[in-house]
Amino acid sequence: KAGVTQTPRYLIKTRGQQVTLSCSPISGHRSVSWYQQTPGQGLQFLFEYFSETQRNKGNFPGRFSGRQFSNSRSEMNVSTLELGDSALYLCASGRWTGGSTDTQYFGPGTRLTVL
Amino acid sequence: AQSVTQLDSHVSVSEGTPVLLRCNYSSSYSPSLFWYVQHPNKGLQLLLKYTSAATLVKGINGFEAEFKKSETSFHLTKPSAHMSDAAEYFCVVSANNRGYNKLIFGAGTRLAVHP
Numbered sequence: 001k002a003g004v005t006q007t008p009r010y011l012i013k014t015r016g017q018q019v020t021l022s023c024s025p026i027s028g029h030r031s032v033s034w035y036q037q038t039p040g041q042g043l044q045f046l047f048e049y050f051s052e053t054q055r056n057k058g059n060f061p062g063r064f065s066g067r068q069f070s071n072s073r074s075e076m077n078v079s080t081l082e083l084g085d086s087a088l089y090l091c092a093s094g095r096w097t098g099g100s101t102d103t104q105y106f107g108p109g110t111r112l113t114v115l
Numbered sequence: 116a117q118s119v120t121q122l123d124s125h126v127s128v129s130e131g132t133p134v135l136l137r138c139n140y141s142s143s144y145s146p147s148l149f150w151y152v153q154h155p156n157k158g159l160q161l162l163l164k165y166t167s168a169a170t171l172v173k174g175i176n177g178f179e180a181e182f183k184k185s186e187t188s189f190h191l192t193k194p195s196a197h198m199s200d201a202a203e204y205f206c207v208v209s210a211n212n213r214g215y216n217k218l219i220f221g222a223g224t225r226l227a228v229h230p
Binding site: 004033035042043044045048056058090092103104105106107108109 | 149151157158159160161164205217218219220221222223
């Protein structure tokens with residue numbers, strides 16, 4: 001079974017631009033979560049989508065947004081990029097099992113550099 | 116609120132010697148706990164998961180972890196380190212118990228393995 005895929009793997013943007021990152025979950029997984037990893041802040045939760053609905057959101061400004069499509073693929077968008085947005089953005093997918101905590105499987109990440 | 120504390124930012128061992136990576140957690144209810152590993156320039160790989168079925172959890176590549184409620188600990192161990200174990204390890208707790216997929220990460224422990 002194919003794992004979580006993320007595109008592109010690397011991106012270079014300049015301040016003020018916007019960027020869209022894509023994530024394709026494992027087949028059959030309907031939950032997609034996004035995380036930001038930086039040397040200073042570590043791994044932080046951005047948001048989670050399930051059945052095209054944002055189910056949970058981390059403590060990030062409104063410049064960070066996302067969506068999920070009917071095939072469970074997800075995109076996240078960052079507008080008006082700042083230098084501090086330079087990070088590894090990780091996507092994770094899981095099967096929502098109802099009452100118990102899901103196991104999340106991570107993709108390789110997208111490395112975003114803002115100049 | 117849930118949180119995890121990884122007690123060592125760096126651990127250095129010789130190949131063939133035991134590995135111990137320490138993690139304490141805080142949770143207002145019975146937690147789900149995970150260990151993930153991240154090799155350089157890679158995504159996160161699940162090592163093992165605790166969800167109250169058994170206190171000693173066996174994972175991949177010879178790793179295991181023991182859940183100790185009285186000590187609020189979930190330490191990761193391996194009897195004999197291999198050079199390929201050099202990586203960063205994250206202790207993770209699930210943020211709630213309703214199946215929502217929000218993970219709280221520790222700051223990470225970088226494991227170095229010397230010949």
